[in-house]
Amino acid sequence: MRPGLRRPVTSVPGHRAPSGGSSGHLSSRGVPPWSSAPPPHREQAPTTVGGRPASGRCDRGRRGRAAGGRASATGPRPGARTTDRVELFSWVVCVLLAVAAVPAAVAVGSVVAADAGTLASHQAAERRQVPAVVLEDAEVVGGGTSSLRATAPARWTGPDGSDHEDVVPVPPGTPAGGTVLVWTAPDGSPSARPLEHRDVVVVTVTAGTLTLLLGLATAAAGHAAVCALVDRARDRTWEREWDEVEPLWAARFRLR
Template sequence: MSTQDSPHASGPHRPRREQHPPKGPNPLRRTSDRVEAWYSRLLLLVLALGLPVASVSAGLAAYESTMRTVQAQSAQRHQITARVTSAPEAAPGSASDEKQTVRVSWTGKDGRQETGTARVPLDKTVGSTVRIWVDREETVQEPPMPAGNATATGWLTGGLTALGVFAGFVAGRKGVRLALDRRRYAQWDAEWDLVEPLWSARFHG
């Protein structure tokens, strides 16, 4: 048998396969690291499930509450025609879409003459007719709230609720991290108090 065929022949060895570290938990991972990781996952789960539920619920509640106000005002107020009885003189250069407070009068449901004050455009002078809103007691009121306000209120409330939930998530995550960091620093200080005398003795011994 030749030396080339001998299993003990000298020569370069075959490269060994690269040894990978064993799979499993990281030995350098501390208990506080595992607590932080699990807590972060829990917060993410709460955020994913709670944010849409909270924002939709708050938005719908605000929408329904505002719609009840809209419906109540629409039921209690009605529009009538009144006549301007006294009005201040419009200032020169005033915009046409500005409002002025004037005295108005109208005939109530019982036939009696009613009076009050109302906000009307500047182009309305004494003797002009205006459309105003009054309640069941013939008291001048603002126009009923439009239904679009309920939709806008619902969206705004839902959006603010979503921001609040997200802010709570961020604050909770940072709070836990700060608490765990304080504990880690305390452990490091305690360990250093034990190691530092031995470490210093190696250089001064």
């Protein structure tokens, strides 16, 4: 063959060779560029590590990472430390205690409301208001106008007909000889006013709120204490592991 001439490539049946200077070229895979046949498959020799295919190790690693990701979405990873598991358990217990504090507060409030209502009914049935005559001018006690109150000696007749005399609270400025109403017990002795409905409500709300706050505070304090202990354990573990690794790092950098 003369220099400068190319050997023509036999055309593939059913295909027309493209025009131009590319008619005599083959692709890098040994197939004409105009051929529709798929390129020949080249099988690569499997890379082995220790006599075993390396691809199996990679597949197992990918499957392990995928399984680990799924496990971490619902709980601690299989490789989680004991301190992580303890902290998670403490957090779950804290949440459960906080949730349980709500029905506990409702139960305590219900019991207190029932007891306070019974006591209010009992006091209202026993105590009576009777008129009393003030014997002396009212004497103001207490400091400041916001807590201004007065007391004075007074005389009254009890429900049983007996006479009683004692120092009782009266409105400020009450003169001697004035008449005031005094709450008395069944025996005629002075007593405080009976509980009213608003008093029962205040006592009930106060008891329920205190119970709820106590439950939440107990749960939070317990979780904080567990976290503090876990952090101390982590610090000790880190220091112990660093004592083992630090000499190796120091020797490695000294060799550079």
